[in-house]
Amino acid sequence: MKSFFLPLILFVFSLKNLHAQDIETTIKEQSSTVRPKESLNYFVEFGLNVIDNGRTKSPFDSERLEFKNPFFISLEHKSxxxxxIALRFSSNEIRVKSEDRSYFGLDLSGRYYFDDYIFxxxxxxxxxxxxxxxFYLQNGGNNTFNVSFGGRYWxxxxxxxxxxxxxxLALDPINPxxxxxxxxxxxxxxxxxxxKVTPSHKSVNSELKLLEDQKKMGQIAEKVADKIIEKMAKNEAKKDKLAQAIVSSSNNKTELDPNTSARILASxxxxxxxxxxxVSKKNGSKIFNNVLHSTNFPSLDDNTMWISDxxxxxxxxxxxxxxLFDGTFSATSEPNVFDKGTVTITxxxxxxxxxxxKTGHIVDxxxxxxxxxxxxxxxLIFEGHKSTGQEVDEY
Structure with a gap:
C-alpha cells in the first residue's frame, strides 16, 4: 500500500514546488516593474462523507449507507x-460479512468548472x-477509477x-x-x-504575498501527508504485533516470515x-436443518471466537x-450462555x-x-456451510 501512496503524494508536492519556484524566479527577474498577473485560487476543504456500498445500479441505497468515522480533507489548486487538481484523503468504516472494517482512501483528480456557462x-x-x-480496507486494498460531480455555494x-x-470503479476487484x-x-x-480568475495589475509586494500564501498551503499539505504516512506506519506496526501475539499463543512456536503473518490476519x-x-444424532437422524449460526471474534487480543445460533x-x-493456521477449534466444559450449563466441542x-x-456456489x-x-x-453432530449473503441462498 505504501508503494502506491508515497509516489502519489510526492508527485503532487513536486508539482507544487515547481510552480512555486517559477513564481519566485519571475518576481526576482522583474522586481522593479509592475506587470499583469492572474489571480490564483487555493482551496482547503474538510467535512463528512457517506459511502453507499449497496452493490446496485442505483446511486443511493439507504440500506447500505456507511457513516462511521466519516471524515475527509481535500487540497485543491484552480488555474x-x-x-x-485536487488531492483528497478520507476515512470511514464499511460492513463486510457482518464485520465493520476500517476504510482509508486517497484520491487524485482533475476537475473542470463549468458554472460560468450556466449560472x-x-x-x-x-x-x-x-x-x-x-482505498485501504483492513487486510487489503484496491485501485479505483473515479468519476465525480460537485458544487459549492459561497x-x-x-x-x-x-x-x-x-x-x-474498482480496477482490480479483490473482494466481492x-x-x-x-x-x-x-x-x-x-x-x-x-x-475570480480575471486579469489584474499587481505590484511586486502583492506577488511576494501570493508566494507566501502558496508556501503556507504547501506546509499544510506536507503536514497532512506526514499524518497519512504516520497512520500507515502505525497500522503496519499493529498488524506485525498482532501476528506475533497470535503465533506465541498457539501450539506452533516456529517463527513466521511477514507473508505468513499476513495470511494469519486474513484468516x-x-x-x-x-x-x-x-444438527443430527449419532444414528444419523436429523434434529435441525439449516439453522443460521454466527461466528465472531470479541477482540483482536487472542484467538478466541464466539459461536451462536x-x-x-x-x-x-x-x-x-x-x-488460525488450520481452522480447527474446540471447547472444554465451556459455559453455554443460553441455557446456563456447559458444552464441550470436539x-x-x-x-x-x-x-x-443452496444454489451451488462454492463456500466454506x-x-x-x-x-x-x-x-x-x-x-450431537453439527455440519453446514457458510452463507453467501444472497437471498437465493437463504433457507
Whole structure:
C-alpha cells in the first residue's frame, strides 16, 4: 500500500514546488516593474462523507449507507482556465460479512468548472472530474477509477458549503463485497484568494504575498501527508504485533516470515460470519436443518471466537479456541450462555471451499461435535456451510 501512496503524494508536492519556484524566479527577474498577473485560487476543504456500498445500479441505497468515522480533507489548486487538481484523503468504516472494517482512501483528480456557462453567478461553483484513487480496507486494498460531480455555494468571500458525488470503479476487484461504490462528501471550503480568475495589475509586494500564501498551503499539505504516512506506519506496526501475539499463543512456536503473518490476519476475517448448520444424532437422524449460526471474534487480543445460533436450534452460545493456521477449534466444559450449563466441542474444523451453497456456489464448510451438560450421554453432530449473503441462498 505504501508503494502506491508515497509516489502519489510526492508527485503532487513536486508539482507544487515547481510552480512555486517559477513564481519566485519571475518576481526576482522583474522586481522593479509592475506587470499583469492572474489571480490564483487555493482551496482547503474538510467535512463528512457517506459511502453507499449497496452493490446496485442505483446511486443511493439507504440500506447500505456507511457513516462511521466519516471524515475527509481535500487540497485543491484552480488555474485561470477553470481546470484544477485536487488531492483528497478520507476515512470511514464499511460492513463486510457482518464485520465493520476500517476504510482509508486517497484520491487524485482533475476537475473542470463549468458554472460560468450556466449560472452566471459568482457565488455558485459547479464542476465535473476524473481521477485515480486507492482505498485501504483492513487486510487489503484496491485501485479505483473515479468519476465525480460537485458544487459549492459561497456564503462569504472566503468560505463555502460543498457537496460532491463520486462514483468509484474498482480496477482490480479483490473482494466481492467491496468493488464499485458511491461516496458522497459534505463539507466546508476555505480559499486563500476570493477573487475570480480575471486579469489584474499587481505590484511586486502583492506577488511576494501570493508566494507566501502558496508556501503556507504547501506546509499544510506536507503536514497532512506526514499524518497519512504516520497512520500507515502505525497500522503496519499493529498488524506485525498482532501476528506475533497470535503465533506465541498457539501450539506452533516456529517463527513466521511477514507473508505468513499476513495470511494469519486474513484468516481471522475468513472464519467469522454466518453459517447454515444442520444438527443430527449419532444414528444419523436429523434434529435441525439449516439453522443460521454466527461466528465472531470479541477482540483482536487472542484467538478466541464466539459461536451462536441465537436460540434458533440447540440454544448454543459459547466461546471456542480457534487455531488460525488450520481452522480447527474446540471447547472444554465451556459455559453455554443460553441455557446456563456447559458444552464441550470436539473435532471442530472450518475448511476453505469444501461445501456448496443452496444454489451451488462454492463456500466454506464447518463441522464439529457437541456434548451438552444437560444431556451428557448424547453427542450431537453439527455440519453446514457458510452463507453467501444472497437471498437465493437463504433457507
Amino acid at each position: 485561470k482556465s477553470n481546470f484544477s 452566471k453567478n459568482k457565488d455558485i461553483d459547479t464542476y465535473v472530474g476524473l481521477g485515480l484513487g486507492r 456564503f462569504s468571500k472566503s468560505f463555502a458549503v460543498s457537496f460532491q458525488s463520486n462514483g468509484k 463485497d467491496v468493488q464499485n461504490y458511491y461516496q458522497y462528501n459534505f463539507g466546508i471550503v476555505w480559499r486563500t484568494n476570493f477573487k 481471522r476475517s475468513d472464519y467469522g460470519g454466518n453459517w447454515y448448520i444442520s 441465537d436460540k434458533k436450534g440447540t440454544w448454543l452460545k459459547c466461546k471456542i479456541d480457534l487455531n 473435532e471442530g474444523k472450518i475448511e476453505k471451499g469444501a461445501a456448496l451453497s 464448510k464447518i463441522s464439529f461435535k457437541a456434548q451438552f451438560s444437560y444431556d451428557p450421554n448424547n453427542v
